[in-house]
Amino acid sequence: MHQIKIVRNILLGIENLLLHKLRSLLTTLGIVFGVGSVVAMLSVGEGASKEAMDQIRKLGSNNIIVSAIKSIDDEAASTTHSHMSIYGLTYEDHVRVAESFDTIRQTAPVKLVRKEGRLRERALELRIVGTTPEWFELVRRPVLAGRVLLESDEEDQLAVAVLTEFGARRLLAAESTIGQSLRLGSDYFEVVGIVKSESGQAGNIQIPDEQIDAYIPIGVARKYFGDITTRRTAGTREREMVDLHQIIVQVGSIDDVEPTAAGIENMLGNFHKKKDYLVSVPLALLRQAEATKRTFNIVLGSIAGISLLVGGIGIMNIMLASVTERTQEIGIRRAIGAKRRQIIGQFLIETVVLSIIGGLIGIGLGVLVPFMITYFAGMATVITVGSIVLPLVISFGVGIIFGLYPAVRAANVDPIVALRHE
Amino acid sequence: MSAEAESGCDGKIVQLEDARKIYQMGNQAVNALAGITLSFARGSFWAIMGPSGSGKSTMMNVLGCLDHLTSGRYVLEGQDVSTLDDDSLSELRLRLFGFIFQSFNLIPQLTVQRNIELPLYYLGWDAHHSAARAKELAEKVGLEERLNHHPTELSGGQMQRVAIARALANEPEIIFADEPTGNLDTATGEQILRLLVELNEQGKTIIMVTHESYIAAHAGRRLHMLDGLVERIEGDG
Numbered sequence: 037m038h039q040i041k042i043v044r045n046i047l048l049g050i051e052n053l054l055l056h057k058l059r060s061l062l063t064t065l066g067i068v069f070g071v072g073s074v075v076a077m078l079s080v081g082e083g084a085s086k087e088a089m090d091q092i093r094k095l096g097s098n099n100i101i102v103s104a105i106k107s108i109d110d111e112a113a114s115t116t117h118s119h120m121s122i123y124g125l126t127y128e129d130h131v132r133v134a135e136s137f138d139t140i141r142q143t144a145p146v147k148l149v150r151k152e153g154r155l156r157e158r159a160l161e162l163r164i165v166g167t168t169p170e171w172f173e174l175v176r177r178p179v180l181a182g183r184v185l186l187e188s189d190e191e192d193q194l195a196v197a198v199l200t201e202f203g204a205r206r207l208l209a210a211e212s213t214i215g216q217s218l219r220l221g222s223d224y225f226e227v228v229g230i231v232k233s234e235s236g237q238a239g240n241i242q243i244p245d246e247q248i249d250a251y252i253p254i255g256v257a258r259k260y261f262g263d264i265t266t267r268r269t270a271g272t273r274e275r276e277m278v279d280l281h282q283i284i285v286q287v288g289s290i291d292d293v294e295p296t297a298a299g300i301e302n303m304l305g306n307f308h309k310k311k312d313y314l315v316s317v318p319l320a321l322l323r324q325a326e327a328t329k330r331t332f333n334i335v336l337g338s339i340a341g342i343s344l345l346v347g348g349i350g351i352m353n354i355m356l357a358s359v360t361e362r363t364q365e366i367g368i369r370r371a372i373g374a375k376r377r378q379i380i381g382q383f384l385i386e387t388v389v390l391s392i393i394g395g396l397i398g399i400g401l402g403v404l405v406p407f408m409i410t411y412f413a414g415m416a417t418v419i420t421v422g423s424i425v426l427p428l429v430i431s432f433g434v435g436i437i438f439g440l441y442p443a444v445r446a447a448n449v450d451p452i453v454a455l456r457h458e
Numbered sequence: 459m460s461a462e463a464e465s466g467c468d469g470k471i472v473q474l475e476d477a478r479k480i481y482q483m484g485n486q487a488v489n490a491l492a493g494i495t496l497s498f499a500r501g502s503f504w505a506i507m508g509p510s511g512s513g514k515s516t517m518m519n520v521l522g523c524l525d526h527l528t529s530g531r532y533v534l535e536g537q538d539v540s541t542l543d544d545d546s547l548s549e550l551r552l553r554l555f556g557f558i559f560q561s562f563n564l565i566p567q568l569t570v571q572r573n574i575e576l577p578l579y580y581l582g583w584d585a586h587h588s589a590a591r592a593k594e595l596a597e598k599v600g601l602e603e604r605l606n607h608h609p610t611e612l613s614g615g616q617m618q619r620v621a622i623a624r625a626l627a628n629e630p631e632i633i634f635a636d637e638p639t640g641n642l643d644t645a646t647g648e649q650i651l652r653l654l655v656e657l658n659e660q661g662k663t664i665i666m667v668t669h670e671s672y673i674a675a676h677a678g679r680r681l682h683m684l685d686g687l688v689e690r691i692e693g694d695g
């Protein structure tokens with residue numbers, strides 16, 4: 037009974053608004069743009085967070101990635117003539133990092149060698165990753181077949197290799213690759229497992245693994261391939277000596293990520309003469325996302341605020357005009373026996389219906405904006421239930437707030453004055 | 459209380475005791491009602507007459523619970539309503555009164571049916587029953603063909619008949635009619651008046667303001683007002 041009455045009241049309100057279609061539509065424009073901005077703001081913010089979360093998931097939220105880089109003066113020197121550049125992370129660095137911080141849970145040293153891999157007649161240029169079993173804890177990828185590296189592989193100096201799905205497909209069909217002999221350079225390795233891989237950049241951080249990886253025990257890598265690599269380019273021989281190309285560190289709690297990264301940075305600074313390493317923190321991507329979100333919140337939030345204010349005032353204005361126009365109607369209703377609060381209800385429902393209609397149009401518009409932002413600016417946007425519901429609540433609120441004063445004015449119309457015929 | 463209430467309910471539906479309404483205009487006080495003691499019997503038909511400014515409208519507003527007395531008592535069906543708040547007065551109007559105005563006062567945006575249904579809406583009737591009652595009342599005033607028309611499509615006499623149908627929707631005890639024929643030609647006015655007489659014969663109390671003595675002649679009692687006071691009362695209906 038009560039619900040039916042509310043529905044009837046709303047229908048009556050809509051009927052009344054339909055008497056002034058154009059006027060009602062124009063009145064809602066402010067709400068339309070305000071709500072549209074809110075939807076856009078929320079979906080851009082949500083998109084930025086989600087993108088960052090996805091990236092962090094690929095990189096590991098509790099990870100710190102320390103990479104060897106060739107410093108700039110080294111780069112210049114190496115081009116002149118045959119020269120040996122020694123840079124990057126050392127085995128001692130790894131031990132020191134692992135032992136100096138009790139916030140660190142585990143570490144994986146990484147030694148990279150580029151070699152051609154051969155499986156029977158097929159060949160693929162591989163990136164050999166000499167590492168420890170921890171790698172597979174820190175760079176979590178699904179294991180598709182066989183197993184990952186074990187402590188015992190290292191202890192027994194076994195020539196075993198874990199391939200990526202991509203590499204396995206290139207070199208031979210998936211499952212049956214397990215147990216095959218893979219030739220790396222001039223040595224044979226037994227393929228013991230296949231894992232999935234990611235590649236490329238996440239934000240501005242290089243993802244640790246690549247499609248063309250082959251994982252082997254680090255001691256084995258060192259024994260078979262040594263620390264010196266030689267690259268021949270147009271007459272010059274370029275020789276490099278690098279112990280470790282990466283150290284991946286995992287801390288126990290997310291709160292330890294940034295302090296520990298700073299500590300590592302500081303410690304490496306004490307032992308390295310040149311800046312030949314880079315400490316990156318995946319968690320920093322979240323900070324970037326938050327910064328993006330903040331910028332958009334400020335811009336779109338201001339637009340939303342101003343539009344909603346203008347829209348609210350517009351609605352209030354139109355409702356005040358409506359109260360004046362309908363003074364006689366209000367007088368009649370009051371004389372017949374309508375209570376003040378029923379008049380308030382009648383006008384509030386009209387304002388709320390008006391602002392909700394504006395809100396719905398605004399949501400329609402606001403859903404398009406993120407699409408355009410994604411299309412033209414390439415930014416991720418995500419529309420959630422929240423980014424639809426909140427604007428609806430806001431437009432409801434605007435209707436109530438800006439409708440209250442006109443409604444109270446209507447309720448205070450004196451029927452005697454309203455019905456006096458001159 | 460009970461004896462008084464009973465006597466009020468039996469004979470006198472409305473009683474005024476030294477009713478005064480004073481408007482303060484700057485430093486000048488206007489006695490719109492200057493101390494009236496009067497009672498209206500249930501089922502009576504009153505015509506209130508008098509020159510402009512004599513206090514007729516003020517009297518109607520007070521009796522119709524649209525306005526408060528400055529002093530004195532207004533007893534309606536044995537209950538003193540002088541002290542009631544706005545909500546209670548609205549409730550009284552909704553349950554006990556029907557209003558008919560000189561300028562009809564229909565809501566132009568609403569159809570005839572919706573106009574007639576208006577009191578029922580505030581009484582909380584559902585749409586189905588309201589529609590049935592509106593149809594019944596429209597038949598009573600001879601406008602069943604016009605239920606879906608808007609007031610602007612009707613003649614003055616038809617509009618006043620819609621207003622009467624609306625005034626009857628809540629089965630009122632008292633019908634207040636403020637110059638109900640004032641905007642109508644003589645023949646149409648007569649028709650409207652015949653409707654009111656018929657209602658009175660069915661037992662409704664009717665209090666009507668009019669200028670025309672031939673209209674007032676239909677009323678059982680004629681109250682002549684002057685300067686906010688009762689000048690004389692004619693008739694014994």
Ligand SMILES: Nc1ncnc2c1ncn2[C@@H]1O[C@H](COP(=O)(O)OP(=O)(O)O)[C@@H](O)[C@H]1O
Nearest residue numbers: 481488489490509510511512513514515516517
């Ligand atoms: N709202 C008001 N403010 C001030 N004076 C008023 C008001 N309403 C009525 N009056 C005065 O009260 C007196 C009675 O008015 P009214 O009841 O309208 O008389 P009638 O209806 O008989 O013409 C008049 O002098 C009128 O000027």
Ligand SMILES: [Mg+2]
Nearest residue numbers: 511514515516
């Ligand atoms: Mg008057």
